[in-house]
Amino acid sequence: MKKAFEKLFRSQVWRSMFRHGLPLSNRTRAEAVFYNFFLHVHPTKVRKRSVKFTYTWGLGGLSLGLFIILVFTGGLLMLYYRPSVAQAYWDMKDLQFVVSNGRFLRNMHRWAAHAMVAIVFLHMMRVFYTGSYRPPKEFNWVIGVFLLVTTILLSYTGYLLPWDQLSFWGISVGTNMVKAVPFGLGDTISYLLLGGTMVGENALVRFYVLHCFIIPVAAVVLMAIHFWRVRKDGGV
Amino acid sequence: MTAEKDFRAEGSSNPKKVPKRVAFIKPRTAARVKKEDEEMVMTVPNLVIKEIIAFEVMVIVLALISLTFNAPLEWIANPEHTPNPAKAPWYFLGLQELLHYFPPIVAGVILPTLAVIALIVIPYFPINLKQEGLWKEHRRQTLSVLLTVVGIVSVVLLWFDVYAMLVPTLLITALMVVPYFSKKETGVVGWLGTRPLSWWIMTWFIVIVVVLTTIGILFRGPEWSWTWPWHEIY
Numbered sequence: 001m002k003k004a005f006e007k008l009f010r011s012q013v014w015r016s017m018f019r020h021g022l023p024l025s026n027r028t029r030a031e032a033v034f035y036n037f038f039l040h041v042h043p044t045k046v047r048k049r050s051v052k053f054t055y056t057w058g059l060g061g062l063s064l065g066l067f068i069i070l071v072f073t074g075g076l077l078m079l080y081y082r083p084s085v086a087q088a089y090w091d092m093k094d095l096q097f098v099v100s101n102g103r104f105l106r107n108m109h110r111w112a113a114h115a116m117v118a119i120v121f122l123h124m125m126r127v128f129y130t131g132s133y134r135p136p137k138e139f140n141w142v143i144g145v146f147l148l149v150t151t152i153l154l155s156y157t158g159y160l161l162p163w164d165q166l167s168f169w170g171i172s173v174g175t176n177m178v179k180a181v182p183f184g185l186g187d188t189i190s191y192l193l194l195g196g197t198m199v200g201e202n203a204l205v206r207f208y209v210l211h212c213f214i215i216p217v218a219a220v221v222l223m224a225i226h227f228w229r230v231r232k233d234g235g236v
Numbered sequence: 237m238t239a240e241k242d243f244r245a246e247g248s249s250n251p252k253k254v255p256k257r258v259a260f261i262k263p264r265t266a267a268r269v270k271k272e273d274e275e276m277v278m279t280v281p282n283l284v285i286k287e288i289i290a291f292e293v294m295v296i297v298l299a300l301i302s303l304t305f306n307a308p309l310e311w312i313a314n315p316e317h318t319p320n321p322a323k324a325p326w327y328f329l330g331l332q333e334l335l336h337y338f339p340p341i342v343a344g345v346i347l348p349t350l351a352v353i354a355l356i357v358i359p360y361f362p363i364n365l366k367q368e369g370l371w372k373e374h375r376r377q378t379l380s381v382l383l384t385v386v387g388i389v390s391v392v393l394l395w396f397d398v399y400a401m402l403v404p405t406l407l408i409t410a411l412m413v414v415p416y417f418s419k420k421e422t423g424v425v426g427w428l429g430t431r432p433l434s435w436w437i438m439t440w441f442i443v444i445v446v447v448l449t450t451i452g453i454l455f456r457g458p459e460w461s462w463t464w465p466w467h468e469i470y
């Protein structure tokens with residue numbers, strides 16, 4: 001067994017994908033980080049203090065982890081869901097009763113979305129209480145605040161999509177608040193958001209596009225900057 | 237005596253050509269130069285293994301939750317039939333609770349906007365970078381400013397009957413002033429005495445958010461009236 005693996009790791013095919021050898025020496029461990037597309041967000045060495053679980057509680061990483069799960073389950077949900085008043089709700093019912101594992105898929109997406117709001121908030125608390133917003137990290141904190149807002153908006157736009165009573169009235173309550181924006185802007189913003197004066201067909205399509213395309217892209221861009229800054233600002 | 241230099245300044249990124257370098261460190265460079273010999277560990281395996289474990293544990297926990305609890309799906313949306321109460325998702329119930337006390341422009345626009353702006357500007361105010369305890373200097377002045385501010389806020393909250401914010405505000409203020417009167421330097425009181433102003437404000441903010449959100453989730457029923465969660469959760 002061990003021999004077979006060793007043979008695999010030495011084979012040309014494997015080596016063409018992973019240039020470094022097994023991470024057994026510090027040299028190959030460093031190579032494992034900077035020859036790997038995904039790992040190269042990390043430096044090859046990190047502070048011992050910041051690796052300690054009880055310093056970050058892994059909350060930033062878990063926020064990213066939840067986002068990845070949401071993209072994955074969300075992509076699968078998109079295969080079954082059609083954003084129209086006539087179909088949306090019945091597609092949810094199909095997910096529950098017809099699609100294999102559809103209910104599980106939907107549950108994962110729903111609970112991960114709720115968890116992400118909470119975890120991102122907790123991450124903000126950890127950053128605050130460890131004083132990690134101090135210079136030179138002040139701008140990354142600002143990016144973070146935008147990420148918090150983005151996360152909440154992602155969750156909120158998704159809330160309308162099942163088109164049940166919860167969604168409809170949850171979104172109505174929120175968009176009514178928007179109408180309170182002064183100088184006549186409130187009605188304009190709310191009209192822009194809903195594509196009308198009420199939550200209806202247009203609102204559903206708009207929230208769908210916001211939820212599945214516009215806001216996730218914004219979140220990815222903000223996260224990319226966020227992670228890049230973590231390193232440029234000298235690491236955690 | 238000739239003033240010939242025995243060194244030469246040269247810029248190069250090629251270590252073979254210029255083996256020794258001088259680094260100029262300005263006061264505002266990255267945090268990593270603050271402590272020079274902090275203990276470092278290899279990212280692989282020390283950090284990466286923890287990331288993998290944390291992610292896997294999270295996936296397992298989420299899967300277990302998803303197998304046990306179903307995402308809600310009520311009746312199809314019906315604009316003719318308003319549920320009572322009509323609640324926003326949980327993370328907005330703090331705001332919705334505010335809407336119960338203040339006019340919509342205050343609860344729905346001004347306060348949330350102020351909260352986001354306040355969060356954004358935290359790192360740009362020197363007072364938030366201070367690490368000294370609140371009572372370190374100007375003790376009397378600090379006390380009078382604190383009591384004035386809390387007094388004004390309390391009057392406003394009383395005026396609008398916002399006991400849900402008034403009570404936590406007064407409790408936190410009480411904790412803030414304990415170290416002023418007590419000379420103890422150890423234990424909880426000593427620890428409270430070392431908390432800087434920014435710590436107090438953020439803690440106050442988080443407590444308020446949690447209290448309002450909890451009330452909105454568990455304690456509000458038809459017409460936003462007070463209900464006990466052991467009777468019914470709406």
Ligand code: HEM
Nearest residue numbers: 056060061063064124127132140141144145147148235236
């Ligand atoms: C989608 C949301 C977010 C993601 C995925 C995310 C991810 C991360 C990750 C992976 C780190 C590395 C350290 C750690 O894990 O704690 C980090 C650090 C940091 N985050 Fe976030 N974050 C998010 C939101 C926020 C928010 C809301 C804030 C603050 C308002 C924030 C401020 C910071 C700061 C200042 C650091 C540097 C901390 C340090 O150097 O100790 N982030 N973030």
